[in-house]
Amino acid sequence: MTTRNAPVPTAEADTDSGVQAFVAEWEEWHRDKDARLAAEHGFLAITGLHWLTDEPQRVPDAPGVWSTGPDGVTVELDEGAELVVDGTVVRGRHVFGVIPERGGVDAVWGDIVIEVAKRGGHDVVRPRHPGHPLRVAFAGTPAYTPDPRWVVTGRYVPFPEPQPTTVGASVEGLRHVYDAPGRIDFRLDGRELSLTAFNGHTPGTFTVLFTDATSGVTTYAANRNLRIEAPGPDGEVVVDFNRATNLPCAYTDFATCPLPPAENRLPLAVEAGEKIPHERGPINP
Structure with a gap:
């Protein structure tokens, strides 16, 4: 009787396994996000x-x-x-x-x-x-295939004191005012970038509204939203653009979503996260 040894894991196999787990976790997160959006009274x-x-x-x-x-x-x-x-x-x-x-x-x-x-x-x-x-009729939100390359480490830099920031809204003539406690600095595609952050729904977290070179092409023109978890003791944060989501105004005209502050226009194409919803028409590849 002969026995066959199990294959020895390789670095490539470990990498593939890690990517698969990353994608599976993202898919579960995205299903939950769409489920909340399409809840009975969402x-x-x-x-x-x-x-x-x-x-x-x-x-x-x-x-x-x-x-x-x-x-x-x-x-x-x-x-x-x-x-x-x-x-x-x-x-x-x-x-x-x-x-x-x-x-x-x-x-x-x-x-x-x-x-x-x-x-x-x-x-x-x-x-x-x-x-x-x-x-x-909702059939889910289209999105880019999740890719670990769009996950970067950033640093939260608090302002000396929160800065009241007035931004526009998806409804013409409406204005929103948010306190911006600081900014998120990070490096992406060899560029040093920064995004003004607003306070998130959970204490210690942040909400970042932004646009980029994909806005109005493959992603919703007005805004996208990114949640940033509370920073570590040294201010380190994870910036995962795979989890950039549409705000409700991307789906319905009955929302009053805020627009990003002017400085939150990124000068590159962030081909990650959610795309233009089917409800807003065709999406370019």
Whole structure:
């Protein structure tokens, strides 16, 4: 009886295995990201973006008459109509109160969730219907094949104090103001580059909005978003452009996404991360 020894791993095999694991991890991350986008009441379920004023108005896919004023957003519900706000059934007149910038409250009406929010200093209402065709037809976001070459080590450089930074928005005439705590310095394709960072959703993390030479060609023209995890003790951060994502405005006109600061236009083609969504038309190779 003879036995056959298992093949001895080679450096090339180890490299191939590492790349396969890298790609598999990216694919899982991307599936989860698209799943959140296309959730029952995610951004793809939004049926309209309605700007409130002191003049009462009716809003499609929402009951009652809506307005805003010094006390915040108010709805006057029709007889027999009701909303569920923070688990409580409300009828008649309901005052949502003053909503902070980038804040929001959800009101449930049957299978519709009505988002009441403030964006760029304006109160808005955005109904989210799970049957919205944009959500129902969503088939995923196209992206470049993940490649470890687009993962670089950078360094977070804090500013002496946070810098209030005004940027444009996907909605014409709207402005957003963010505090920029610092910048991310890194080297890519032999170039020394830098991106202004905003605070992320989780304390200690950062959000970087940028464009590059692919913007408007294979990637969405207005912006892409990159999450940067909290830096190490020496300020070291990982910049993984494979995880550059579209903001909701890449899919729907009912988003108010911020644009990158002027200095965040990279002078090279970052052929990594998400491409122009199918919903926005054909993509160049």
